[in-house]
Amino acid sequence: xxxxxxxxxxxxxxxxxxxxxxxxxxxxxxxxxxxxxxxxxxxxxxxxxxxxxxxxxxxxxxxxxxxxxxxxxxxxxxxxxxxxxxxxxxxxxxxxxxxxxxxxxxxxxxxxxxxxxxxxxxxxxxxxxxxxxxxxxxxxxxxxxxxxxxxxxxxxxxxxxxxxxxxxxxxxxxxxxxxxxxxxxxxxxxxxxxxxxxxxxxxxxxxxxxxxxxxxxxxxxxxxxxxxxxxxxxxxxxxxxxxxxxxxxxxxxxxxxxxxxxxxxxxxxxxxxxxxxxxxxxxxxxxxxxxxxxxxxxxxxxxxxxxxxxxxxxxxxxxxxx
Numbered sequence: 380x381x382x383x384x385x386x387x388x389x390x391x392x393x394x395x396x397x398x399x400x401x402x403x404x405x406x407x408x409x410x411x412x413x414x415x416x417x418x419x420x421x422x423x424x425x426x427x428x429x430x431x432x433x434x435x436x437x438x439x440x441x442x443x444x445x446x447x448x449x450x451x452x453x454x455x456x457x458x459x460x461x462x463x464x465x466x467x468x469x470x471x472x473x474x475x476x477x478x479x480x481x482x483x484x485x486x487x488x489x490x491x492x493x494x495x496x497x498x499x500x501x502x503x504x505x506x507x508x509x510x511x512x513x514x515x516x517x518x519x520x521x522x523x524x525x526x527x528x529x530x531x532x533x534x535x536x537x538x539x540x541x542x543x544x545x546x547x548x549x550x551x552x553x554x555x556x557x558x559x560x561x562x563x564x565x566x567x568x569x570x571x572x573x574x575x576x577x578x579x580x581x582x583x584x585x586x587x588x589x590x591x592x593x594x595x596x597x598x599x600x601x602x603x604x605x606x607x608x609x610x611x612x613x614x615x616x617x618x619x620x621x622x623x624x625x626x627x628x629x630x631x632x633x634x635x636x637x638x639x640x641x642x643x644x645x646x647x648x649x650x651x652x653x654x655x656x657x658x659x660x661x662x663x664x665x666x667x668x669x670x671x672x673x674x675x676x677x678x679x680x681x682x683x684x685x686x687x688x689x690x691x692x693x694x695x696x697x698x699x700x701x
Contacts, residue, residue: 384509385534389452393431393438396535400453403446410453410461421446455505458533459498465525466495469563469587470637472617474502480642481559481585483507488556490577491515492548492570493563493587497526503561504530504538511540514557516548549573563587568600575606578645586641594639605652607643614639 388397393413401409401419411419417428424444431440431450438450453461456471469477477499483489483506494500494517503513517523523545531537544551548562552573559582560574567586574584584607588594594612601610618633646652 384536384538384540385505388535392433392435393450393452395432398453398458398532399431400451400457401440401448402451403448408453408457408461409448410457455501455533459496459501459529462496462498462529462532463525464496465519465522468496468498470634472615472634473587473637473640474499476613476615476640477561477585477587478502478506480640481561481583483559486510487558488512488554489514489559489561490548490552490554490557490574491561491563493517494526494543495522495563497529499561499563500526500541501530501533504534504541507540509539512542512554512557513538513540514542514544514552514554516544516546516551518545518547520545552577558582560584561587565593567593568597571600571604571607575604575645580645580647582645584643584645587638588641589638591639594641597641601641601643602655606646608646608652609655610641610643612639612641 388394393399395413395415397413399411399413401411403409403421403423409419409421413428413432415429415432418425419428421442423446424442426440426442426448431438434450436451439447440450441447459468459471459474462468477483483503485506485508487507488511489503489507491500491503491513492515494515500513500515507513515526517526523543527543530541548570549572555577556579557577558579560578562570562574562584563586564570567588571584578584584601586597588597598610598612601607614636616633616635619630621628621630
């Protein structure tokens with residue numbers, strides 16, 4: 380049985396072409412690619428790459444200045460935070476949430492829009508495996524080129540499950556019967572129609588947005604669309620701890636807000652969304668909602684919005700999405 384793509388680069392002795400992460404006595408990291416005959420240089424001296432080629436992970440090497448460095452392969456979170464960037468990368472804490480909460484499984488068919496520097500693409504490819512599909516769409520050619528280089532550098536070459544397309548998702552999406560759609564873009568609400576058509580019943584859409592305005596607009600668009608379940612939204616924060624004998628306390632710095640995640644499931648065709656029983660707080664949707672507007676199902680909200688757009692009037696219970 381053949382190894383999954385990239386697996387041979389994650390275990391065993393160091394080989395030429397492997398990524399190596401050095402850690403100095405102060406905990407600082409340095410990442411480079413092993414090349415026969417090359418040397419690694421620091422202000423504390425140098426050592427030859429050949430000293431690591433064939434050595435096991437966890438080896439300690441010393442520079443000509445007698446400074447020890449611990450050599451390990453970088454974990455994927457280390458790799459994505461140190462790789463070349465075009466766009467900002469999705470932080471490991473958010474990528475982990477996407478893999479878990481969007482239930483990315485081996486063999487899944489996944490569509491991703493907004494590739495950026497390829498960080499999330501790498502996580503998704505490891506999750507879907509060689510038998511799955513990741514169809515990634517990126518508007519900018521320069522970002523796509525950077526992402527392609529980062530992904531192939533990590534896996535040691537092209538990944539058989541990856542299809543990268545340069546262009547808008549709305550104009551270029553050809554995949555059907557997909558299990559998951561991941562949207563990392565400024566206006567994910569613009570892609571709900573194509574996402575809904577591509578997803579299988581029960582499939583999941585996950586949106587990554589940076590601001591509360593984007594989050595609110597995306598949530599209301601999902602509700603009004605009529606083919607999705609009630610959205611869920613959250614953010615995660617990571618706080619490391621200082622550990623020194625009995626001095627155990629939270630670190631002074633933490634990874635706080637990076638973005639919001641939204642998920643919703645695709646309903647079966649022709650199914651009316653269940654009635655939303657929770658009545659919003661006073662003022663949540665403006666005066667027209669507060670003045671006696673009844674509870675509405677998501678489908679009724681969508682119909683009210685469509686009627687409002689057609690007549691140019693406001694519709695009770697269906698806030699303007701711009």
